[in-house]
Amino acid sequence: MKTTIPLIIVLVGGIIGIIFQFIPHEFVQTINDEILNYFRVLSFFALPLGIVSILMVHTGKIRRKAQHWQYSIILILTIFFMIVTGFVFGTDRFDPRLANYGWNTIFMFMFQQVQIPIESTMFSLLAFYISTAAYRAFRARSKEATILLVASLIVMLGQVSVGQMIPIIGDYIPVISNWIMSNPNMAAKRGILLGVALGMLGTSLKIILGIERAYLGRA
Amino acid sequence: MLAVDKPNDKGDQINVMWPPVKEKIRIDFLQIFQKNKSKENLLIENLADKISGKEKDDNILYYDLFRKNLGTGKMEYINRFQSFITNYRDQRQSFKDTKNKLEGYKKMLREQPTYKYYIRAISPLYYSKVTESKPAKMQGQWFNMEKIIALIAMMVITASLFYFIRKAKSDASLYIRPLAGLKEIDNAVGRATEMGRPILFVPGLSSIADIATIAGLNILAGVAKKAAEYDTPLFVPLRDYVVLPIAQEIVKSAYSEVGRPDAYKEQSVFFVSPSQFAYVAGVAGLMAREKPATNFFMGMFWAESLILTEKGNEEGCIQIAGSDAETQLPFFITTCDFTLIGEELYAASAYISKDPLLVGSIKAQDLDKLFIIGCIILGTLLTTLAELLTYPALNFFKMLFPVQ
Amino acid sequence: MKSFYERIMHIDRRIIYAIIMIVVLIPLIWSLNLKTYHTEPITKIYNRLEQNHKNAKKNGVKPKPVFMCVTYGGSAKPELHPMTRSVLRHCYLRGIPVISFAFEPEAAKIAEDIMDEVAFEYGAVYGKDYACFGFKYPPLPLILGLGTNAKEALKEDVRGNKYEDIPVMHGIRTYDDIDLLFDFSASASWMTWVVYAKSRFNQDIAVGLTGVMVSQAYPYLETGQLVGILTGLKGAAEYEDYLMKMEKETEYSSMREKNLKVYLTLTQANITPTSKNYVDIAERLLRNTPEGEFEKKLKDYYDIAQNLYYKKYFAKELSARESKAKNDAEKKSLLNDILSQNQDKVKELDYLFLKDFKKKYNDLLATSISENKRAMVGMDAQAIAHVVIILFILIGNIGFFLSKWR
Structure with a gap:
């Protein structure tokens, strides 16, 4: 029973979804839009589950006095700080009460001056990680690895103006780099994409027909 | 002038086309006047002698388009178009914008959205005669003919799926190519057990609507079962709160399936943050503190992929990744020990469960792929031929494989 | 004691991180002013806007407006923000009206901020030279709606003005009334523009993408489905170079x-x-x-x-x-x-x-x-970083060959 009902819902929902793809009539499309709206609304009901989950993990850590439990206190405090400031002061760009001083609302201040810089910082770590990954990975261990190494060096030089400054071969580097990117690279990518598209179709069909059901928790 | 219902739509558009006006005009009479201070018109120049009777190409500047709703009799001005534009797709207001949707829909049906179109050309010297179209009705279609190829392809794929599933049921020896990454899952879990360190599983950062996430969760079911058997701690941090209860259910039932429901800890499957890089920070921190022996990254990833895997590499973890994000695959391949590329990720759950139904479906997909490769080669050849030779019969193929 | 080749084969990652940090920091402090080479995808966009300006000047009318769709959050901001800024500078300088909207709430705020900031600097007036329609969702109805009735699709701007009350929007009914559409995107939204706005309404589109996404967009440039691509930070640097020259020319x-x-x-x-x-x-x-x-x-x-x-x-x-x-x-x-x-x-x-x-x-x-030189400085840093990474790769390979030779 516990698996049959979800499977029936998946089957019916899936078949309706497929049929709706082929019927452009306004009557059907309106129903489709409504269903999608409900999906969007329903998904937000799962948000409290997420918050409860994160609170449980961290209150557990504080109770156990696990390693670095002090950070968990900061995490819980910031969660509530953001929720409260959002509700009390609003999420507008300007708080009328602070506007005389040209200040943002506290929520927007936290968002713009704290969250965006932190996210940018995390993103910029990529530069460091790419360098170590490239240093380790590009070794001419075999014939194929050598080809990969040479191609990568050309593309790296082609992406920046330094490549063009090299005498004699400088003019050709961006051209070769472009060729590598738009021919061998593109061909491989398209091959993967076609496989992915077909795999998606097959997996979707398997899910709709109830053949693939591991995601329900019961294989 | 032509006005026809747009085919394959929901019934709110009409295609309007008009022939470009190319008339010659004959000038018989041209005089230039100027107003003086007492506002009398004074004749300055009479050009009639110079240009009378000469023909000149008319220089159309604009077209003005109007429409008349035959239901209500209302006449509306639509727009002014540049002279090189000779078609327009007219759209009526969506009934959804009215406050009561049902009322709006009834009104729309009652009003009979049949329109008649009028066009008039404007040149510097004159307005042309108004041309009118035949009445056209906005009709919604019940089948989109543009998608007929998609329907046929879907039917072929479904049929092949059913065929191979039946075959797999009767014949258990269907061969599918082994995947290196999947063979290693057992070893990787075993290694974590030997070292007495936990396993980390990330089912991608996308929502449950993404097939890659479902594929990742399917693999999680297999990994969780093995982790439960060996009694190795498992961490599943999540970014999407809709995936959270599903992942919890999967891990829980994996533990009870091997007969150790008591060993399952709800806190091992947990939500981190919906923000991409906050999630990365959380998972990287987890790797630094808990020092997992094995990391699995199965699902959809974006720019965070390299940060996750390189951190795992720094901690000396065995890493197995699988993703259909082709921009992130290079990062996975350089930093992970094994990588499932693209559709291999989807196929993984068949390998793990060895369920004949799933194995059959893989076989079916391979056949479909062969079919599609055949279509691509044939289509490329025929359309190329059609371009090179002007043989009319080949034009059919150009139509069959339209280039968009 | 480790041998020399073993040591250069396994350099401690912390040393690599430190060296990368130093070489990236140097160009940010002392400008290197490396030469910027111009490439076709960027030149096409620049010329297109210049053409718009020239045509308008010739006919004595206001240039045709451009639409700008901003779809990036804080994480992609360092890469995409300089190009948004450059295009805005170009438009404001040439008096081309700009109308923006966003498919993500975070991006809407970013777009509004940068538009106001650059407008202040170039003396553009809200409502007359630019307008900001903020967060619009879902994307598809907007993309289709702009092709049939822009007023109905956009309705109200971020400051609560009605569409018909904003002077810059006067005369904009559909895509026919605008020149170019920009999509600055860290997601796949640019594809949606190509599929719907280009193929259905023949709207010319230019995109600004992050470096990793650029290779996906190249085929669309070749087929003419895209007017041009701003190729990550490199593209932004090229655009800045153009603008710098232009500002010098116009004093x-x-x-x-x-x-x-x-x-x-x-x-x-x-x-x-x-x-x-x-x-x-x-x-x-x-x-x-x-x-x-x-x-x-x-x-x-x-x-x-x-x-x-x-x-x-x-x-x-x-x-x-x-x-x-x-x-x-x-x-x-x-x-x-x-x-x-x-x-x-x-x-x-x-x-x-x-x-x-x-x-x-x-x-x-x-x-x-x-x-205004942010991307150029960034590209200097990137160029140096590329060279250093190449050096590291070469060092690693030398170590590898030495170990084999031994």
Whole structure:
């Protein structure tokens, strides 16, 4: 029973979804839009589950006095700080009460001056990680690895103006780099994409027909 | 002038086309006047002698388009178009914008959205005669003919799926190519057990609507079962709160399936943050503190992929990744020990469960792929031929494989 | 004791991180001014906007507007923000109207901020030279709606003005009335534009993408489905180079520096700021505006800013009275009533406003000079980083061959 009902819902929902793809009539499309709206609304009901989950993990850590439990206190405090400031002061760009001083609302201040810089910082770590990954990975261990190494060096030089400054071969580097990117690279990518598209179709069909059901928790 | 219902739509558009006006005009009479201070018109120049009777190409500047709703009799001005534009797709207001949707829909049906179109050309010297179209009705279609190829392809794929599933049921020896990454899952879990360190599983950062996430969760079911058997701690941090209860259910039932429901800890499957890089920070921190022996990254990833895997590499973890994000695959391949590329990720759950139904479906997909490769080669050849030779019969193929 | 080749084969990652950090920091402190080479995808976009400007100048009309869809959050901001800034600078400089919207709430705020910031610097006026429609969701109805009825699709801007009340939107009915559409995207939204806006409505599209995404977009450039691509930070640097040359040609940058000097001498000489002095400074800033229109434009700009300032200050009183007001006409006159009742306060406010205005102006001019070269400086750093990574790869390989040879 516990698996049959979800499977029936998946089957019916899936078949309706497929049929709706082929019927452009306004009557059907309106129903489709409504269903999608409900999906969007329903998904937000799962948000409290997420918050409860994160609170449980961290209150557990504080109770156990696990390693670095002090950070968990900061995490819980910031969660509530953001929720409260959002509700009390609003999420507008300007708080009328602070506007005389040209200040943002506290929520927007936290968002713009704290969250965006932190996210940018995390993103910029990529530069460091790419360098170590490239240093380790590009070794001419075999014939194929050598080809990969040479191609990568050309593309790296082609992406920046330094490549063009090299005498004699400088003019050709961006051209070769472009060729590598738009021919061998593109061909491989398209091959993967076609496989992915077909795999998606097959997996979707398997899910709709109830053949693939591991995601329900019961294989 | 032509006005026809747009085919394959929901019934709110009409295609309007008009022939470009190319008339010659004959000038018989041209005089230039100027107003003086007492506002009398004074004749300055009479050009009639110079240009009378000469023909000149008319220089159309604009077209003005109007429409008349035959239901209500209302006449509306639509727009002014540049002279090189000779078609327009007219759209009526969506009934959804009215406050009561049902009322709006009834009104729309009652009003009979049949329109008649009028066009008039404007040149510097004159307005042309108004041309009118035949009445056209906005009709919604019940089948989109543009998608007929998609329907046929879907039917072929479904049929092949059913065929191979039946075959797999009767014949258990269907061969599918082994995947290196999947063979290693057992070893990787075993290694974590030997070292007495936990396993980390990330089912991608996308929502449950993404097939890659479902594929990742399917693999999680297999990994969780093995982790439960060996009694190795498992961490599943999540970014999407809709995936959270599903992942919890999967891990829980994996533990009870091997007969150790008591060993399952709800806190091992947990939500981190919906923000991409906050999630990365959380998972990287987890790797630094808990020092997992094995990391699995199965699902959809974006720019965070390299940060996750390189951190795992720094901690000396065995890493197995699988993703259909082709921009992130290079990062996975350089930093992970094994990588499932693209559709291999989807196929993984068949390998793990060895369920004949799933194995059959893989076989079916391979056949479909062969079919599609055949279509691509044939289509490329025929359309190329059609371009090179002007043989009319080949034009059919150009139509069959339209280039968009 | 490890042998030499073992050591260069396994360099500690912390050393690599440190070296990368140092070489990236150097160009940010001392400008290297490496030469910027121009590539086709960027040149096409630049020429397209220039053509728009030239055509308008020839026919004596206002240039056709451009749409700008901003779809990136904080994480992709360092890479995509400089190109958004460059395109905005180009548009404001050439008087091309810009209309923006976003498919993500985070991006909507980013778009609004950058538009206001650059507008202040280039003297563009909200509603006349640009408009911001903020967060629109879901994307598809908007993309299709712009092809049939833009007014219905966009409805209201971020400041609560109705579409028909915004002067810059007058005459924009569909894609036919705009020149180019930009999509600055860290997601796949640009594909949706190509599929719907290009193939259905034949709207010309230019995209700004992050470096890793660029290779996906190249085939669309070849088929002509895209007018051009701003290729990550590199593309932004090329665009900045173009703009720098253009500003030099139009003597814009030298004028701006002079403005700064005039302004600084004014403040140092402790001359009381009067509106006349302010006009003097701003006149040079706004020298791209056609003659005769300038005074009006400046006054509008000043009035709008001042009105906002008053509104913010009297917000509490205003909202209290607004709830009591009976009709719209009464609501409109509320601010004037309050101002006339508080004459003394208004004088003080006027002075404070001018002070604030000048401070903001000063800050902006000082930072904008570095902001306008942000991508070029970034590319210098990237070029050096590439070279260093290549060196590391070569060192690793030398170690590998030495170990094999032994």
